[in-house]
Amino acid sequence: MDLDMVKYLAELSKLEYSEGELAKTANEMTDIIDLMDTVKEINITYDDLKDNHDVYLNDLREDVQAESMPTSKVLQNAVNTNNCFVVPKVVE
Amino acid sequence: MKIRDMRKALDDRQVSAAELAKAYLDKIKQYDGKIQSYITVTEDIALKQAEKAQSVIDKGESKALTGIPVAVKDNICTEGVKTTCASKMLENFIPPYNATVMEKLDAENIVMLGKTSMDEFAMGGSTQTSAFAKTKNPYDLGCVPGGSSGGSAAAVAAGLAPVALGTDTGGSIRQPAAFCGVTGIKPTYSRVSRFGLVAFASSLDQIGSIGKDAHDCAILLNEICGYDPHDGTSSKNAVPDFTAEIGESVKGMKFALPKEFFCDGIDEDVKTAVLKAADEYKAMGAEIVECSMPSLKYAVPCYYLLACAEAASNLSRYDGIKYGHRVSKADSYEELVIKSRSEGFGEEVKRRILLGNYCLSSGYYDAYYRKALALRQLIRQEYNDIFDKCDVILTPTTPSVAYSPEKTSDPVQMYQADICTVTVNIAGLPAISTPCGYDKKGMPIGMSVIGRKFDEATIIKVADAYEKGFTPVAPKL
Numbered sequence: 001m002d003l004d005m006v007k008y009l010a011e012l013s014k015l016e017y018s019e020g021e022l023a024k025t026a027n028e029m030t031d032i033i034d035l036m037d038t039v040k041e042i043n044i045t046y047d048d049l050k051d052n053h054d055v056y057l058n059d060l061r062e063d064v065q066a067e068s069m070p071t072s073k074v075l076q077n078a079v080n081t082n083n084c085f086v087v088p089k090v091v092e
Numbered sequence: 093m094k095i096r097d098m099r100k101a102l103d104d105r106q107v108s109a110a111e112l113a114k115a116y117l118d119k120i121k122q123y124d125g126k127i128q129s130y131i132t133v134t135e136d137i138a139l140k141q142a143e144k145a146q147s148v149i150d151k152g153e154s155k156a157l158t159g160i161p162v163a164v165k166d167n168i169c170t171e172g173v174k175t176t177c178a179s180k181m182l183e184n185f186i187p188p189y190n191a192t193v194m195e196k197l198d199a200e201n202i203v204m205l206g207k208t209s210m211d212e213f214a215m216g217g218s219t220q221t222s223a224f225a226k227t228k229n230p231y232d233l234g235c236v237p238g239g240s241s242g243g244s245a246a247a248v249a250a251g252l253a254p255v256a257l258g259t260d261t262g263g264s265i266r267q268p269a270a271f272c273g274v275t276g277i278k279p280t281y282s283r284v285s286r287f288g289l290v291a292f293a294s295s296l297d298q299i300g301s302i303g304k305d306a307h308d309c310a311i312l313l314n315e316i317c318g319y320d321p322h323d324g325t326s327s328k329n330a331v332p333d334f335t336a337e338i339g340e341s342v343k344g345m346k347f348a349l350p351k352e353f354f355c356d357g358i359d360e361d362v363k364t365a366v367l368k369a370a371d372e373y374k375a376m377g378a379e380i381v382e383c384s385m386p387s388l389k390y391a392v393p394c395y396y397l398l399a400c401a402e403a404a405s406n407l408s409r410y411d412g413i414k415y416g417h418r419v420s421k422a423d424s425y426e427e428l429v430i431k432s433r434s435e436g437f438g439e440e441v442k443r444r445i446l447l448g449n450y451c452l453s454s455g456y457y458d459a460y461y462r463k464a465l466a467l468r469q470l471i472r473q474e475y476n477d478i479f480d481k482c483d484v485i486l487t488p489t490t491p492s493v494a495y496s497p498e499k500t501s502d503p504v505q506m507y508q509a510d511i512c513t514v515t516v517n518i519a520g521l522p523a524i525s526t527p528c529g530y531d532k533k534g535m536p537i538g539m540s541v542i543g544r545k546f547d548e549a550t551i552i553k554v555a556d557a558y559e560k561g562f563t564p565v566a567p568k569l
Binding site: 014015028033034075076078079 | 463465
């Protein structure tokens with residue numbers, strides 16, 4: 001995997017690497033992708049209709065009004081709060 | 093002492109819940125400095141819970157786990173108690189709610205001893221990617237305890253907890269149980285609610301139990317299973333008493349031994365111990381059936397492609413805003429997110445996010461992610477074919493015994509070491525690992541019994557049948 005691909009993936013992943021880390025990561029990812037490439041040896045196709053017969057993802061809860069979590073609890077793990085989540089100023 | 097013996101001792105007033113809790117807390121103080129199985133010891137909570145449990149016992153209203161000390165893996169949300177996932181990202185995270193399993197255990201009046209160490213975000217097989225406690229193997233402090241539930245397994249092995257909760261995405265209960273000479277069960281996917289379990293790979297993650305033997309694991313498992321409206325994938329299947337079949341004969345049962353699990357990559361000591369166990373089952377009247385699972389060759393890449401794709405998505409929630417690590421200074425929203433994530437996540441977590449985004453990217457999706465989905469179908473089919481002819485499958489839990497931390501530096505080598513466990517998660521099956529011997533240096537060897545979906549009772553019976561004739565060797569602390 002070349003450095004440009006690692007930079008691209010880092011951008012997608014919202015991560016940043018120093019130049020030194022980029023080279024090390026490129027080497028590690030090359031070895032990892034070599035292992036992943038094993039799946040290319042077998043010629044099979046995914047059957048979209050076959051999966052998840054036993055997991056009923058449409059079995060939703062009744063739409064019943066329930067008590068919400070108090071705001072203080074929701075905010076208790078946020079570092080910067082003023083009774084709301086605070087982010088750096090965004091000007092488009 | 094097994095938890096069923098504790099139950100009797102508590103109900104017969106031979107010991108109080110507080111005395112039991114204090115005994116474990118004292119042992120943690122004495123030994124956990126060198127084993128480092130806990131990230132957080134919750135002494136005050138444990139003593140308060142013990143007092144409450146005692147009042148329930150005194151009223152004659154005790155349930156299966158009332159007053160029983162339990163250790164909890166640190167990726168399971170505990171209201172008011174730090175849940176770090178062994179990551180700098182969640183170093184100060186205090187959940188505002190309990191995971192469903194904790195609600196169920198609180199209703200039993202358990203005594204929580206603390207939160208155990210693990211690989212960061214459950215990504216690893218050594219507990220050496222933990223940002224806070226790189227747990228040691230109680231059998232040899234120079235070796236890893238396995239992972240990712242290494243803290244839970246080491247705590248049980250060292251007698252620092254009688255039972256513990258772990259989680260298993262690709263072997264994270266069974267592999268550390270094997271390395272630490274204890275028993276661990278990964279139930280069928282959907283058996284136990286994942287609500288409040290910090291997500292790694294949602295189609296694979298499952299909470300389970302670790303204990304001194306299969307019977308203790310079953311007692312804890314009995315209390316955490318069941319439908320939960322908060323988890324959309326949670327099963328509505330009835331939950332039987334998993335201890336009900338314990339003691340029944342295995343005579344006439346068919347045990348499958350897939351030849352690929354006994355190939356060249358598996359250490360001779362491990363192979364020999366598992367095959368010897370197969371002989372013992374044969375002596376008990378079981379029939380040993382050789383079979384094949386050709387897709388095993390693709391299991392590790394299939395697992396890592398699926399797990400990392402899901403992890404990349406699940407971990408995108410960590411942006412430094414609502415919770416989790418946040419950099420002290422950033423001039424823009426984008427910079428805040430990137431810097432918070434880059435500082436908060438460790439190397440292995442970052443690698444897996446990169447791999448996940450790679451296989452989901454345009455141009456690579458079909459070749460990697462969709463191929464992994466196809467392989468998942470193939471692996472499930474091969475398991476179904478085996479279960480058409482056999483009752484359980486017997487395999488080694490790990491290719492080797494526990495190794496030194498230095499051997500964990502090569503990610504590819506670490507991934508390949510998951511070969512014996514990942515297919516169970518890919519297929520959503522239940523499996524239990526139990527000790528079946530020791531290598532020449534005295535390190536524990538584990539074997540796995542894999543069952544049909546929702547047939548935990550059978551694999552618990554099978555593991556228990558072997559354990560009754562096996563004499564475990566305790567670690568010397």
